[in-house]
Amino acid sequence: MSWHDLECNGLPENTTAVINVAGQNVLDPKQRWSEGFKQSVINSRVKTTKLLAKAIVNTKASIFATISGVAYYKPNAMEYTEESKCEKYDFLSELCHKWEAAAQLPQDSAIRQVTIRSGVVLGKNGGMIKQIYLPFFIGLGGPIGNGNQYMPWIHITDLVNMFLLSLKNENIQGVLNGVAPQIVTNKEFTKVFASTMQRPAFIPVPSIVLNILLNKERAAIMLEGQKVIPKRVRELGFQYQYPDIKSACAEILGKNV
DSSP: OOHHHHHHHOSOTTOOEEEEOOOOOTTOTTSOOOHHHHHHHHIIIIIHHHHHHHHHTTSOOSEEEEEEEGGGSOOSSOEEOTTOOOOOOSHHHHHHHHHHHHTOOOTTOOOEEEEEEEOEEEOTTSHHHHHHHHHHHTTOOOOBTTSOSBOOEEEHHHHHHHHHHHHHOTTOOEEEEESOSSOOBHHHHHHHHHHHHTOOOOOOBOHHHHHHHHOHHHHHHHHOOOEEOOHHHHHTTOOOSOOSHHHHHHHHHTOOO
16 A cells, blocks of 8 residues: 555555554665755655544554654753653754654544654664664774764664554553663764674764764764663563663674673
């Protein structure tokens, strides 16, 4: 089913659950940070979510689970839990606010809603790891900027399992912070990733270079970070397969811990 089909015909009547993780890759190096690309980023998240929110009310679905991002939280020294509230402060935070608002169903709806605010997703076949693997492999890896920014992260297996738990547990609703319990900085991640790969990582990526290559607004994703705590996730008894960055990097790189 295409998005056009969804808009014209809605969801199948026998739909029991909807998970929406659609979204244009914000850090796509092939895309210039133009107004047109920014609009594509918005449409790929907000428009698609609105379409699904409109369509799901005409089904017998019991849950509508959507993804958002930790950019909802403002980078500073604060610890953020799922109960933390933040005002919009830049393009990406405004995107998260609009994204989450687009998912809201009518107040009288009986459909459960879950929003997972994801950190950096780490996995073998895409995302951040795909972009940094080659530089690290040839010994040109290093921290981003000064490396002191927090890097809320999660292994892709744990993110998938978090969605599955949301489907199965009828008591789960509202916001979950989709991050690992171990808080690390970019510098700490770099050290573990390089060590696991058995490569040096002494060449930092200067902030000015990222600002030029990606645009300052987009580079903030990598140069700034939030200290995000998965408080509700832990209270639910969720069992992480990769709770620490060492075990996550070992799995991704096929190494023994």
